[in-house]
Amino acid sequence: MGRRYCIIGAGYTGLAVAKAYTDLGLDYDHIEATDAIGGNWSHGVYDSTYLISAKDVTGYPDYPMPADYPDFPSAAQMRDYLRSFAAEFGLDRRIEFGTLVTEVAPLDDTGLDGWRVGFADGTVREYAGVVVANGHYWDVNIPSYPGEFTGKQIHSKNYKRPADLDGPRVLVVGAGNSGCDLAVESAIAFGNSEISLRRSYWFVPKYVLGIPSSKFDIGSVPVPKLLQEAVFRSIILLGMGSYGSFGLAKPEHRIFDQDLVVNQQLPYFLKHGRVAVRPEIARFDGCTVHFVDGTSGEYDTIVWATGFKTTFPFLRDGLLDWEHGQPRLVSHTFAPGLANLYFAGLVAPRSGAGMLLMNSSRLLAEAALLQQRLRTPVGDLYTAVSKPSARILAGGPELRWEVLRGRALLSAMAQLFTLRTLxxxxxxxxxxxxxxxxxxxxxxxxxxxxxxxxxxxxxx
Known part of the structure; x- marks a missing residue:
């Protein structure tokens, strides 16, 4: 196998990994199932999508976004940026497009001897290691309710523009970032829309005092969680004030226990009567949707903005330990007991991920180099600074600090290994x-x- 590695996915994360592997001289094959660079930005967002994190914290640190980009670039600008990044460093020439991975299996019990990768065309290759960077926003999650809805149904991943909807009666289910955007876009297209919420969310404005709110979650030194919560509660108070005045219940969960929603348009449309709030769905009856509070409504289209399932169909059952729908990993990266299998981007940070992705990708490359000299999985040694967890949400400072500590640990282990050898x-x-x-x-x-x-x- 000649110390060649396999990187699966050529999106925002996979490109960062390829750059880090190139910088450290690691040989690799870069595999992409679709025909385009960009991952979800190329085939999983709607036309009107804009970044919710500022360009300064979203771009890769060694390749800033163009100065003429706005604070919050569009999906088209993000795609152009990723293609430009790949071309600048010659990464695009190494990508194998239209190549679907169907199997990733260790050659021995732990992966120390390498990994076998199978493809949809029946071919098989062996690699020293594999980086899984195919993202976790592709396997759609659609909840099930009693009865049958006979109108049109579409998941937010498959929605591109209002022409994809049958109007004028549209119900959006879910109030994450996509759900809020699509409720507003439906109201613009058809005059009004409704949004079904199972629970309330914390809504963060995009700007605070003229500063993108994502910039308040920066730094490489961890800040006490209570202080972080206080900062973001203040931001929300400035942006929202009283939840009751918008017809929303105040969230019952702590502010960082669920995804934050970065959106100012939904509250605006709620205040203007263009979007109405409904509770959770109870059941369907044709085009009628019954809600848990006893009310009902007739709809032409339901838009499911209900998120995604984390799945890896090319990994056999039992290879990973799962908890609440997420794999238990060390620092969101290493599978306990397995060597040379790395997960990249399997985390949901609160702010822009540019610096985080580049540093964590360098950690992966450094781990691969060190693993070449060890007969113990690097991830098992890494538990000295991070314990296995299935938690996917994390703050920017904590993640960056964890990556920096991990890189320092890997460097120290490499130095001690050399010292012992000498x-x-x-x-x-x-x-x-x-x-x-x-x-x-x-x-x-x-x-x-x-x-x-x-x-x-x-x-x-």
Missing amino acids: VSRPASAVPADTEGPQADSPIMRNSVLRPILAVARRIA
Whole structure:
């Protein structure tokens, strides 16, 4: 297999991984099931989509978004940016488009000997390791209710524009970021719309005092959670005031226990009577939808903005440990007990992910380099700074701090491994003009331990 790796997915995350692997000189095949760069930005968003995080914190740190982009770029601008990023660093030339992965299996019990990857055309390849970066916003989740709805139904992932809806009576189910956008867009197209909420959400305005709210969730040093909550509660208070004045119940959950909704348009349309709030659905009867409060309504279209399921159809059952629909991973990346299998982007940060993606991708590349020299899964050693968890929501500072700690741990392990190797070798076996095995590797470059290695060489 020649130390070649397989990166699955050429979206926002997969491109960051490819850049990190390229920077560290790791050989790889880049696999993309569709015919385009961009992942969900190319085939999973509606025409009117705009970023909810500012361009400064969404773009990759070593390739900023164009200065003439607005604070919140459109989906088309995001696609152009990702294609430009891939072209700038030659990543696009290595992508195999229209290639579907159907199987990823370890060659031994733990993956230390590598992984077998099968494809839809029947071919099979073997790799030193695999990076799963195919995203978690593709396998749609549609809840089931008693009865049958005979009008049109469409999931938000498959919606592109108002022409996809039968009007004028539209019910949007779910009030995440997509649900709020589509309730407003339906109201613009048909005069009004309704939105069904199972629970209330915390609504964060896009701007606070002229500053994009996503910029309040930055930094690499973790801030106490109570202080973070206080900051975001203040932001919401400035943007929303009283929930009751919008016809909404105040959320009962703590502010960071569920996804935050970054939206100012839905409250505006609620105040103008263009969007009406309904409770959870109880049952269907033809085009009639009955709600849990005993009310009902007639609708032509239901838009399911009810999220996605996290699934990996190419991994066999039992390979991962699941909890509440999410795999238990170490730092959202490593599967306990498995080597050379890495998960990228399987997290929902509160703010822009540009810096986080690049740093976490570098961590993956550094882990792959270190794993080449170990017979223990790197992820199991990584539990020194992070325990396995199935939690997918996380704050920006915590994630960035966790990645920085992890990279420091990997660097320290690499240095100790080299130190041990040098001390155990005869002095005659260590050339005087070298700094030991793998010394020219980027993970070893500019090391603060070089003086220690020099002393160790003399001792050996």
